[in-house]
C-alpha cells in the first residue's frame with residue numbers, strides 16, 4: 050500500500066521562505082590575530098586589523114575566540130570586561146563599537162571574557178554599522194574535555210554557560226552565532242537554519258536575545274587545539290554548512306607555540322554545498338572572501354532537503370520556546 054506520507058503536510062508549523070538578505074554579495078574578513086598577554090596591545094592590534102579589512106572592502110569582519118586575553122582559566126577573570134557597564138569597564142567592547150560605527154561595517158566581535166555580577170562568560174558581541182550592539186552570545190557549550198596525554202581543559206572551572214541561542218539580523222544577512230565548542234552541537238546550527246516562523250512578524254521573542262527563521266550565515270569564533278583541530282575543525286564546519294545549506298565562517302587566533310593553549314588556526318569560510326571557499330594556515334592572516342547569497346537558493350534547489358525532510362518521523366524542537374508557552 051502506498052504511504053500516506055505528505056512531506057509538505059508533515060511540518061508543524063509550516064516552513065517559511067528563506068528571508069531575502071539585505072545584500073546578495075559582499076566581502077567577509079576573517080582576522081586570524083596573534084594574541085599576547087598585553088591587553089592594550091591586543092585591542093590596538095585588532096583595531097588595526099579591522100581597519101585594514103574594511104579598507105580592502107570587507108563589510109563584515111569576524112574576529113577570533115578570546116582575542117583580548119590569553120586562552121586560560123587563569124587569565125579569564127583578569128581580562129574580563131563588564132559589557133553592560135561599557136566605557137572604561139569594557140575597552141575591547143568599546144573599541145569594537147567605535148570601529149563598526151566609524152568604518153560603517155558589521156562586526157562579529159570574536160569573543161572576550163565577560164564579567165556579569167559574580168559570573169564570567171565567554172561572550173561574542175555583534176555590532177551593526179551604527180556601532181550599536183545587535184546581539185550578544187554567551188558560549189552555550191563550555192569546553193570541558195579530557196584526552197589524557199593530549200589535552201585537558203575545563204572552561205567550567207571559571208566560566209558559566211550561556212542560556213540562549215543567538216541569531217542576529219544585520220546589514221549583511223541573518224547570522225547565527227556560536228563560539229568554538231558550540232560548533233560540535235548540530236542541533237544549534239539546525240535551530241539557526243530552521244525556517245520556522247514562531248512569531249507572525251518574526252519579532253524578537255520577549256526577553257530573549259533570539260530570533261528564529263532561516264540564518265544565511267553561521268559565524269563561529271573558535272580556538273580549536275592541536276589534537277582535535279586537525280581531525281575535526283574543518284570537518285565540523287563543512288558538516289554544519291552542508292547539512293544546513295548555508296555559509297559557515299570561523300575565525301581562530303593565530304598559533305602561539307609558547308602559550309599554554311596552542312590554537313590550531315585555520316580560519317575558514319565554507320559555502321552552502323559544504324565546499325571550502327577559503328582557508329588559511331596557522332600564522333596571522335586577514336582572509337577576505339566574497340559571500341554570494343544567491344548560492345543558498347541554488348543549492349537548496351539542487352538538493353531540496355527542506356522539502357524532503359521527514360517531519361512525520363522526526364522534528365527539531367526548541368525546548369525554550371515550548372517552555373515559554375507553558
Ligand SMILES: NC(=O)CCC(=O)C(=O)O
Pocket residue numbers: 114191192228229230231233271272273274277278281
Ligand atoms: N575553545 C574551545 O571551545 C575549543 C574547542 C575544541 O578545541 C574542540 O575540540 O571542540
